[in-house]
Amino acid sequence: xxxxxxxxxxxxxxxxxxxxxxxxxxxxxxxxxxxxxxxxxxxxxxxxxxxxxxxxxxxxxxxxxxxxxxxxxxxxxxxxxxxxxxxxxxxxxxxxxxxxxxxxxxxxxxxxxxxxxxxxxxxxxxxxxxxxxxxxxxxxxxxxxxxxxxxxxxxxxxxxxxxxxxxxxxxxxxxxxxxxxxxxxxxxxxxxxxxxxxxxxxxxxxxxxxxxxxxxxxxxxxxxxxxxxxxxxxxxxxxxxxxxxxxxxxxxxxxxxxxxxxxxxxxxxxxxxxxxxxxxxxxxxxxxxxxxxxx
Amino acid sequence: xxxxxxxxxxxxxxxxxxxxxxxxxxxxxxxxxxxxxxxxxxxxxxxxxxxxxxxxxxxxxxxxxxxxxxxxxxxxxxxxxxxxxxxxxxxxxxxxxxxxxxxxxxxxxxxxxxxxxxxxxxxxxxxxxxxxxxxxxxxxxxxxxxxxxxxxxxxxxxxxxxxxxxxxxxxxxxxxxxxxxxxxxxxxxxxxxxxxxxxxxxxxxxxxxxxxxxxxxxxxxxxxxxxxxxxxxxxxxxxxxxxxxxxxxxxxxxxxxxxxxxxxxxxxxxxxxxxxxxxxxxxxxxxxxxx
Numbered sequence: 001x002x003x004x005x006x007x008x009x010x011x012x013x014x015x016x017x018x019x020x021x022x023x024x025x026x027x028x029x030x031x032x033x034x035x036x037x038x039x040x041x042x043x044x045x046x047x048x049x050x051x052x053x054x055x056x057x058x059x060x061x062x063x064x065x066x067x068x069x070x071x072x073x074x075x076x077x078x079x080x081x082x083x084x085x086x087x088x089x090x091x092x093x094x095x096x097x098x099x100x101x102x103x104x105x106x107x108x109x110x111x112x113x114x115x116x117x118x119x120x121x122x123x124x125x126x127x128x129x130x131x132x133x134x135x136x137x138x139x140x141x142x143x144x145x146x147x148x149x150x151x152x153x154x155x156x157x158x159x160x161x162x163x164x165x166x167x168x169x170x171x172x173x174x175x176x177x178x179x180x181x182x183x184x185x186x187x188x189x190x191x192x193x194x195x196x197x198x199x200x201x202x203x204x205x206x207x208x209x210x211x212x213x214x215x216x217x218x219x220x221x222x223x224x225x226x227x228x229x230x231x232x233x234x235x236x237x238x239x240x241x242x243x244x245x246x247x248x249x250x251x252x253x254x255x256x257x258x259x260x261x262x263x264x265x266x267x268x269x270x271x272x273x274x275x276x277x278x279x280x281x282x283x284x285x286x287x288x289x290x291x292x293x294x295x
Numbered sequence: 296x297x298x299x300x301x302x303x304x305x306x307x308x309x310x311x312x313x314x315x316x317x318x319x320x321x322x323x324x325x326x327x328x329x330x331x332x333x334x335x336x337x338x339x340x341x342x343x344x345x346x347x348x349x350x351x352x353x354x355x356x357x358x359x360x361x362x363x364x365x366x367x368x369x370x371x372x373x374x375x376x377x378x379x380x381x382x383x384x385x386x387x388x389x390x391x392x393x394x395x396x397x398x399x400x401x402x403x404x405x406x407x408x409x410x411x412x413x414x415x416x417x418x419x420x421x422x423x424x425x426x427x428x429x430x431x432x433x434x435x436x437x438x439x440x441x442x443x444x445x446x447x448x449x450x451x452x453x454x455x456x457x458x459x460x461x462x463x464x465x466x467x468x469x470x471x472x473x474x475x476x477x478x479x480x481x482x483x484x485x486x487x488x489x490x491x492x493x494x495x496x497x498x499x500x501x502x503x504x505x506x507x508x509x510x511x512x513x514x515x516x517x518x519x520x521x522x523x524x525x526x527x528x529x530x531x532x533x534x535x536x537x538x539x540x541x542x543x544x545x546x547x548x549x550x551x552x553x554x555x556x557x558x559x560x561x562x563x564x565x566x567x568x569x570x571x572x573x574x575x576x577x578x579x580x581x582x583x584x585x586x
Contacts, residue, residue: 285518285541286345 002173006207009251010244019243020281026242027054027274028062029260030267031089031231034069034295035096035199044073046295048080055275055292058282064271065260066119070095071112078116078154089162090117093144096166096198098123102140109144113151113159120148121162121266123198124183126169134182141186162193162231162264167209168201176209180216184228191261193229199266204234210245214252227256233266239277242270306336306482308343308506309489311350312499318342323507325483328392336482338507341515344474347503348521351445351472354500359442359470363418370417370468373495374410377403377460380491384456387483393453405560406457412566413464420469423568424575435582440575442470443548444523447516449509449538451529455481457559459488462526463502466574473502474522482506510534517541517549524574528552548573 051064066087090112094100148159163183197204210232272292307314321338388399428436446466450459477485489504518541535551542549550573
């Protein structure tokens, strides 16, 4: 059922002008991501420049939402993004496995925020969740949320939390829904997120999983009025896929969620495909991926 | 006994190793001499072209990385498979009334020979077009050709099969992936060529074949920035102009040859390594030499 319904969002016919709007909106929702062992300060700085001005030949295009990096790279991203609207997101809490003692994970989070992270992408302990220790998972999320509230970053704000469920390891939609409800109920507040994947496990984000999570967010909103955001990550590479996701958000949660504050794409290659399609709409001819820098 | 209804074949595009209908859902009727509709062919749209370019681009690195010897084996296999379908090609070429049986056979045979010739060139063109440069210093200095990348082959109306293959084979031999557009007279022969390619050990996407209305696709080909070069011949002036106009924006290499219907049968002309030369890039390497 979820798969069928999710697949139907890709069948909507979208007018040319709406498509340009959707592509720009999608670009503004991208968390431009680099999470490699080989990340260097130079690569992160280049990615930050790309995040601020995605296509130098089209300066009117929006910046991306955030640059997503490992905690060690946060100060570099912070400095490179100074003065822009682009946020710094740090993966923390023993990313990507989460298989570290809680004290280490709390400390990881605190240091990332102190170094300048506006947003923390945490991983849950899938091992505990699958072993049935749901209260411990909820408690861990709550403690990390507490760190986000009590620690202020250099610009004086607190960090928003994104909870990564790593749905590729949860096997069933039932488990995804339970994990979503669990994360949301662990004390997430307005503009905190739940997120599908680390991008290190296959399958990553799929339309079916995203729909299940969006419905969890919707049900929670109808019950409590709290707006939780959604971030599918990994595997979304084309503008066409991105537009189908936007349709899904609109038809599940409504226009209020069509903002970077409540919906993000975690992706490294999606931005370039969006830029390529926008260039095609602007110039009328097809472009080459070679024309767009990786970072 | 009731007379049997003939089961006619639906001719389709050849993209990424598959045989899809046009994304647009369009088809064109093909008539015989008596103006009877004998078949429908797929009428490719700009989106089919776009899909073909995506498929070809994906196939470039693998095809380019194969040894010339292996590319030669595969192109020779194409010749074998084409020979095996000779009767089908002859029937297709005769259909619009442009060919007698003798002419159709001559064209198919010349097409097979053309493929064999370029199967031979795959591991030899670099000796002819590359060189060892004399330099003042203790170095060996080589210039070696490498494939340009993605080439569009745009065929004239006649000779529909021979010209199409003659335009595909040279860039293919050098390691380029191809998006080919058939001429307007013989789309069925082009579609059957797709079936030959699909059974020739040619990796999916290395050659893609579009049929339909050639002039309609040309602006999209010439303006597409992910097509590196165009190999065309004997086009009407306005179509050649369309190709050249698009190229002025993106500086892709466009070669529109003037061969003439008889010229295509001239093996000395059409199997020259200079037919390969526009679709290669020259790489020069300095290597220290012991003194």
